[in-house]
Amino acid sequence: MSTTTTNANTNTKPSVATATQALAEAEAKLAAHLSAQAQAEQDARSATAEQQRIEQCIANDDQTVGLDDLTKADTSLRFHNLQATAKGKAAYKAELAVRTAKSAVVMAKLDAGEYGISMDALRADAVALAKKHAKELAAHQAKCDLHNEGVRQLLDDVADTDAVTDDGTGNPASPLAWGHEDGKATNPRWVTVNEERVPVAPSYRIERVQKYTDWVSGHGEAAAEQYCQMF
Incomplete structure (x- = not known):
C-alpha cells in the first residue's frame, strides 16, 4: 500500500x-x-x-x-x-x-517583505533607544545634582559674606552682590561661575532637556537654539 x-x-x-x-x-x-x-x-x-x-x-x-x-x-x-x-x-x-x-x-x-514593515524590530529598537536615553539622562541628572548641590552650597556661603548689608540688601561694594558694577546692588546674592550666571532652578533641568529635544525634533536645531534656550 x-x-x-x-x-x-x-x-x-x-x-x-x-x-x-x-x-x-x-x-x-x-x-x-x-x-x-x-x-x-x-x-x-x-x-x-x-x-x-x-x-x-x-x-x-x-x-x-x-x-x-x-x-x-x-x-x-x-x-x-x-x-x-x-x-x-x-x-x-x-x-x-x-x-x-x-x-x-x-x-x-x-x-x-518589499514594504519593509517589521513592528517587532521597531519595538525592539524603540526599547533599546529608550533604555539608552534613560541611561544618558540619568548620567546628566547626576551631573545636574552635583551642580545643584554646588549652587546651594554657594548660596549658603554667600549669605555669610559682605554681599549682604546690615539691612539685608545687596552691598554695592561686594563683588558677590548683584549690580555691584554699577554701584546699585539690590540683591545680596550675586551668583556667577566662570563669568556666567548660575540659574537657581535645580528641579527643571532634565525637563528642559526633554523640552529642547522636542523642539529639535519638531522645529529643527536652529529654532530650538533660538526659542528654547537650554538654561
Missing part, C-alpha cells in the same frame, strides 16, 4: 512577478472590455437615431420607408441595447478582476 504525502509547508502563494503579470493580463482584459462596451453603447445610440429617423419619416408620409423598416430598426435597437448591457456587465466583472489582482500583488509584496 503506497502513501502519498503532501508537504504542508509548500509555499503556494504567488510571487510578486507572477502576481504582477496576472495584474497586467487583467488590466489588458479590462481595457478590451471597456473598448467593447464603448463601441456597443455607440452602436445603441446609432440604432436609436435610426429608429427615430424612420419614425419621423413615417409620420411625414415618406413613402421610401415603411413598417418593415421600423420593425427592423426596433429589432436592431433592442439588440444593441442588450449588447451594450452585456458588454457593461463584462466590463464591470473585469474591473473587479483587476481589483482582485491588485490585492494579490499587495499580498505578494507583503509576503516578500
Whole structure:
C-alpha cells in the first residue's frame, strides 16, 4: 500500500512577478472590455437615431420607408441595447478582476517583505533607544545634582559674606552682590561661575532637556537654539 504525502509547508502563494503579470493580463482584459462596451453603447445610440429617423419619416408620409423598416430598426435597437448591457456587465466583472489582482500583488509584496514593515524590530529598537536615553539622562541628572548641590552650597556661603548689608540688601561694594558694577546692588546674592550666571532652578533641568529635544525634533536645531534656550 503506497502513501502519498503532501508537504504542508509548500509555499503556494504567488510571487510578486507572477502576481504582477496576472495584474497586467487583467488590466489588458479590462481595457478590451471597456473598448467593447464603448463601441456597443455607440452602436445603441446609432440604432436609436435610426429608429427615430424612420419614425419621423413615417409620420411625414415618406413613402421610401415603411413598417418593415421600423420593425427592423426596433429589432436592431433592442439588440444593441442588450449588447451594450452585456458588454457593461463584462466590463464591470473585469474591473473587479483587476481589483482582485491588485490585492494579490499587495499580498505578494507583503509576503516578500518589499514594504519593509517589521513592528517587532521597531519595538525592539524603540526599547533599546529608550533604555539608552534613560541611561544618558540619568548620567546628566547626576551631573545636574552635583551642580545643584554646588549652587546651594554657594548660596549658603554667600549669605555669610559682605554681599549682604546690615539691612539685608545687596552691598554695592561686594563683588558677590548683584549690580555691584554699577554701584546699585539690590540683591545680596550675586551668583556667577566662570563669568556666567548660575540659574537657581535645580528641579527643571532634565525637563528642559526633554523640552529642547522636542523642539529639535519638531522645529529643527536652529529654532530650538533660538526659542528654547537650554538654561
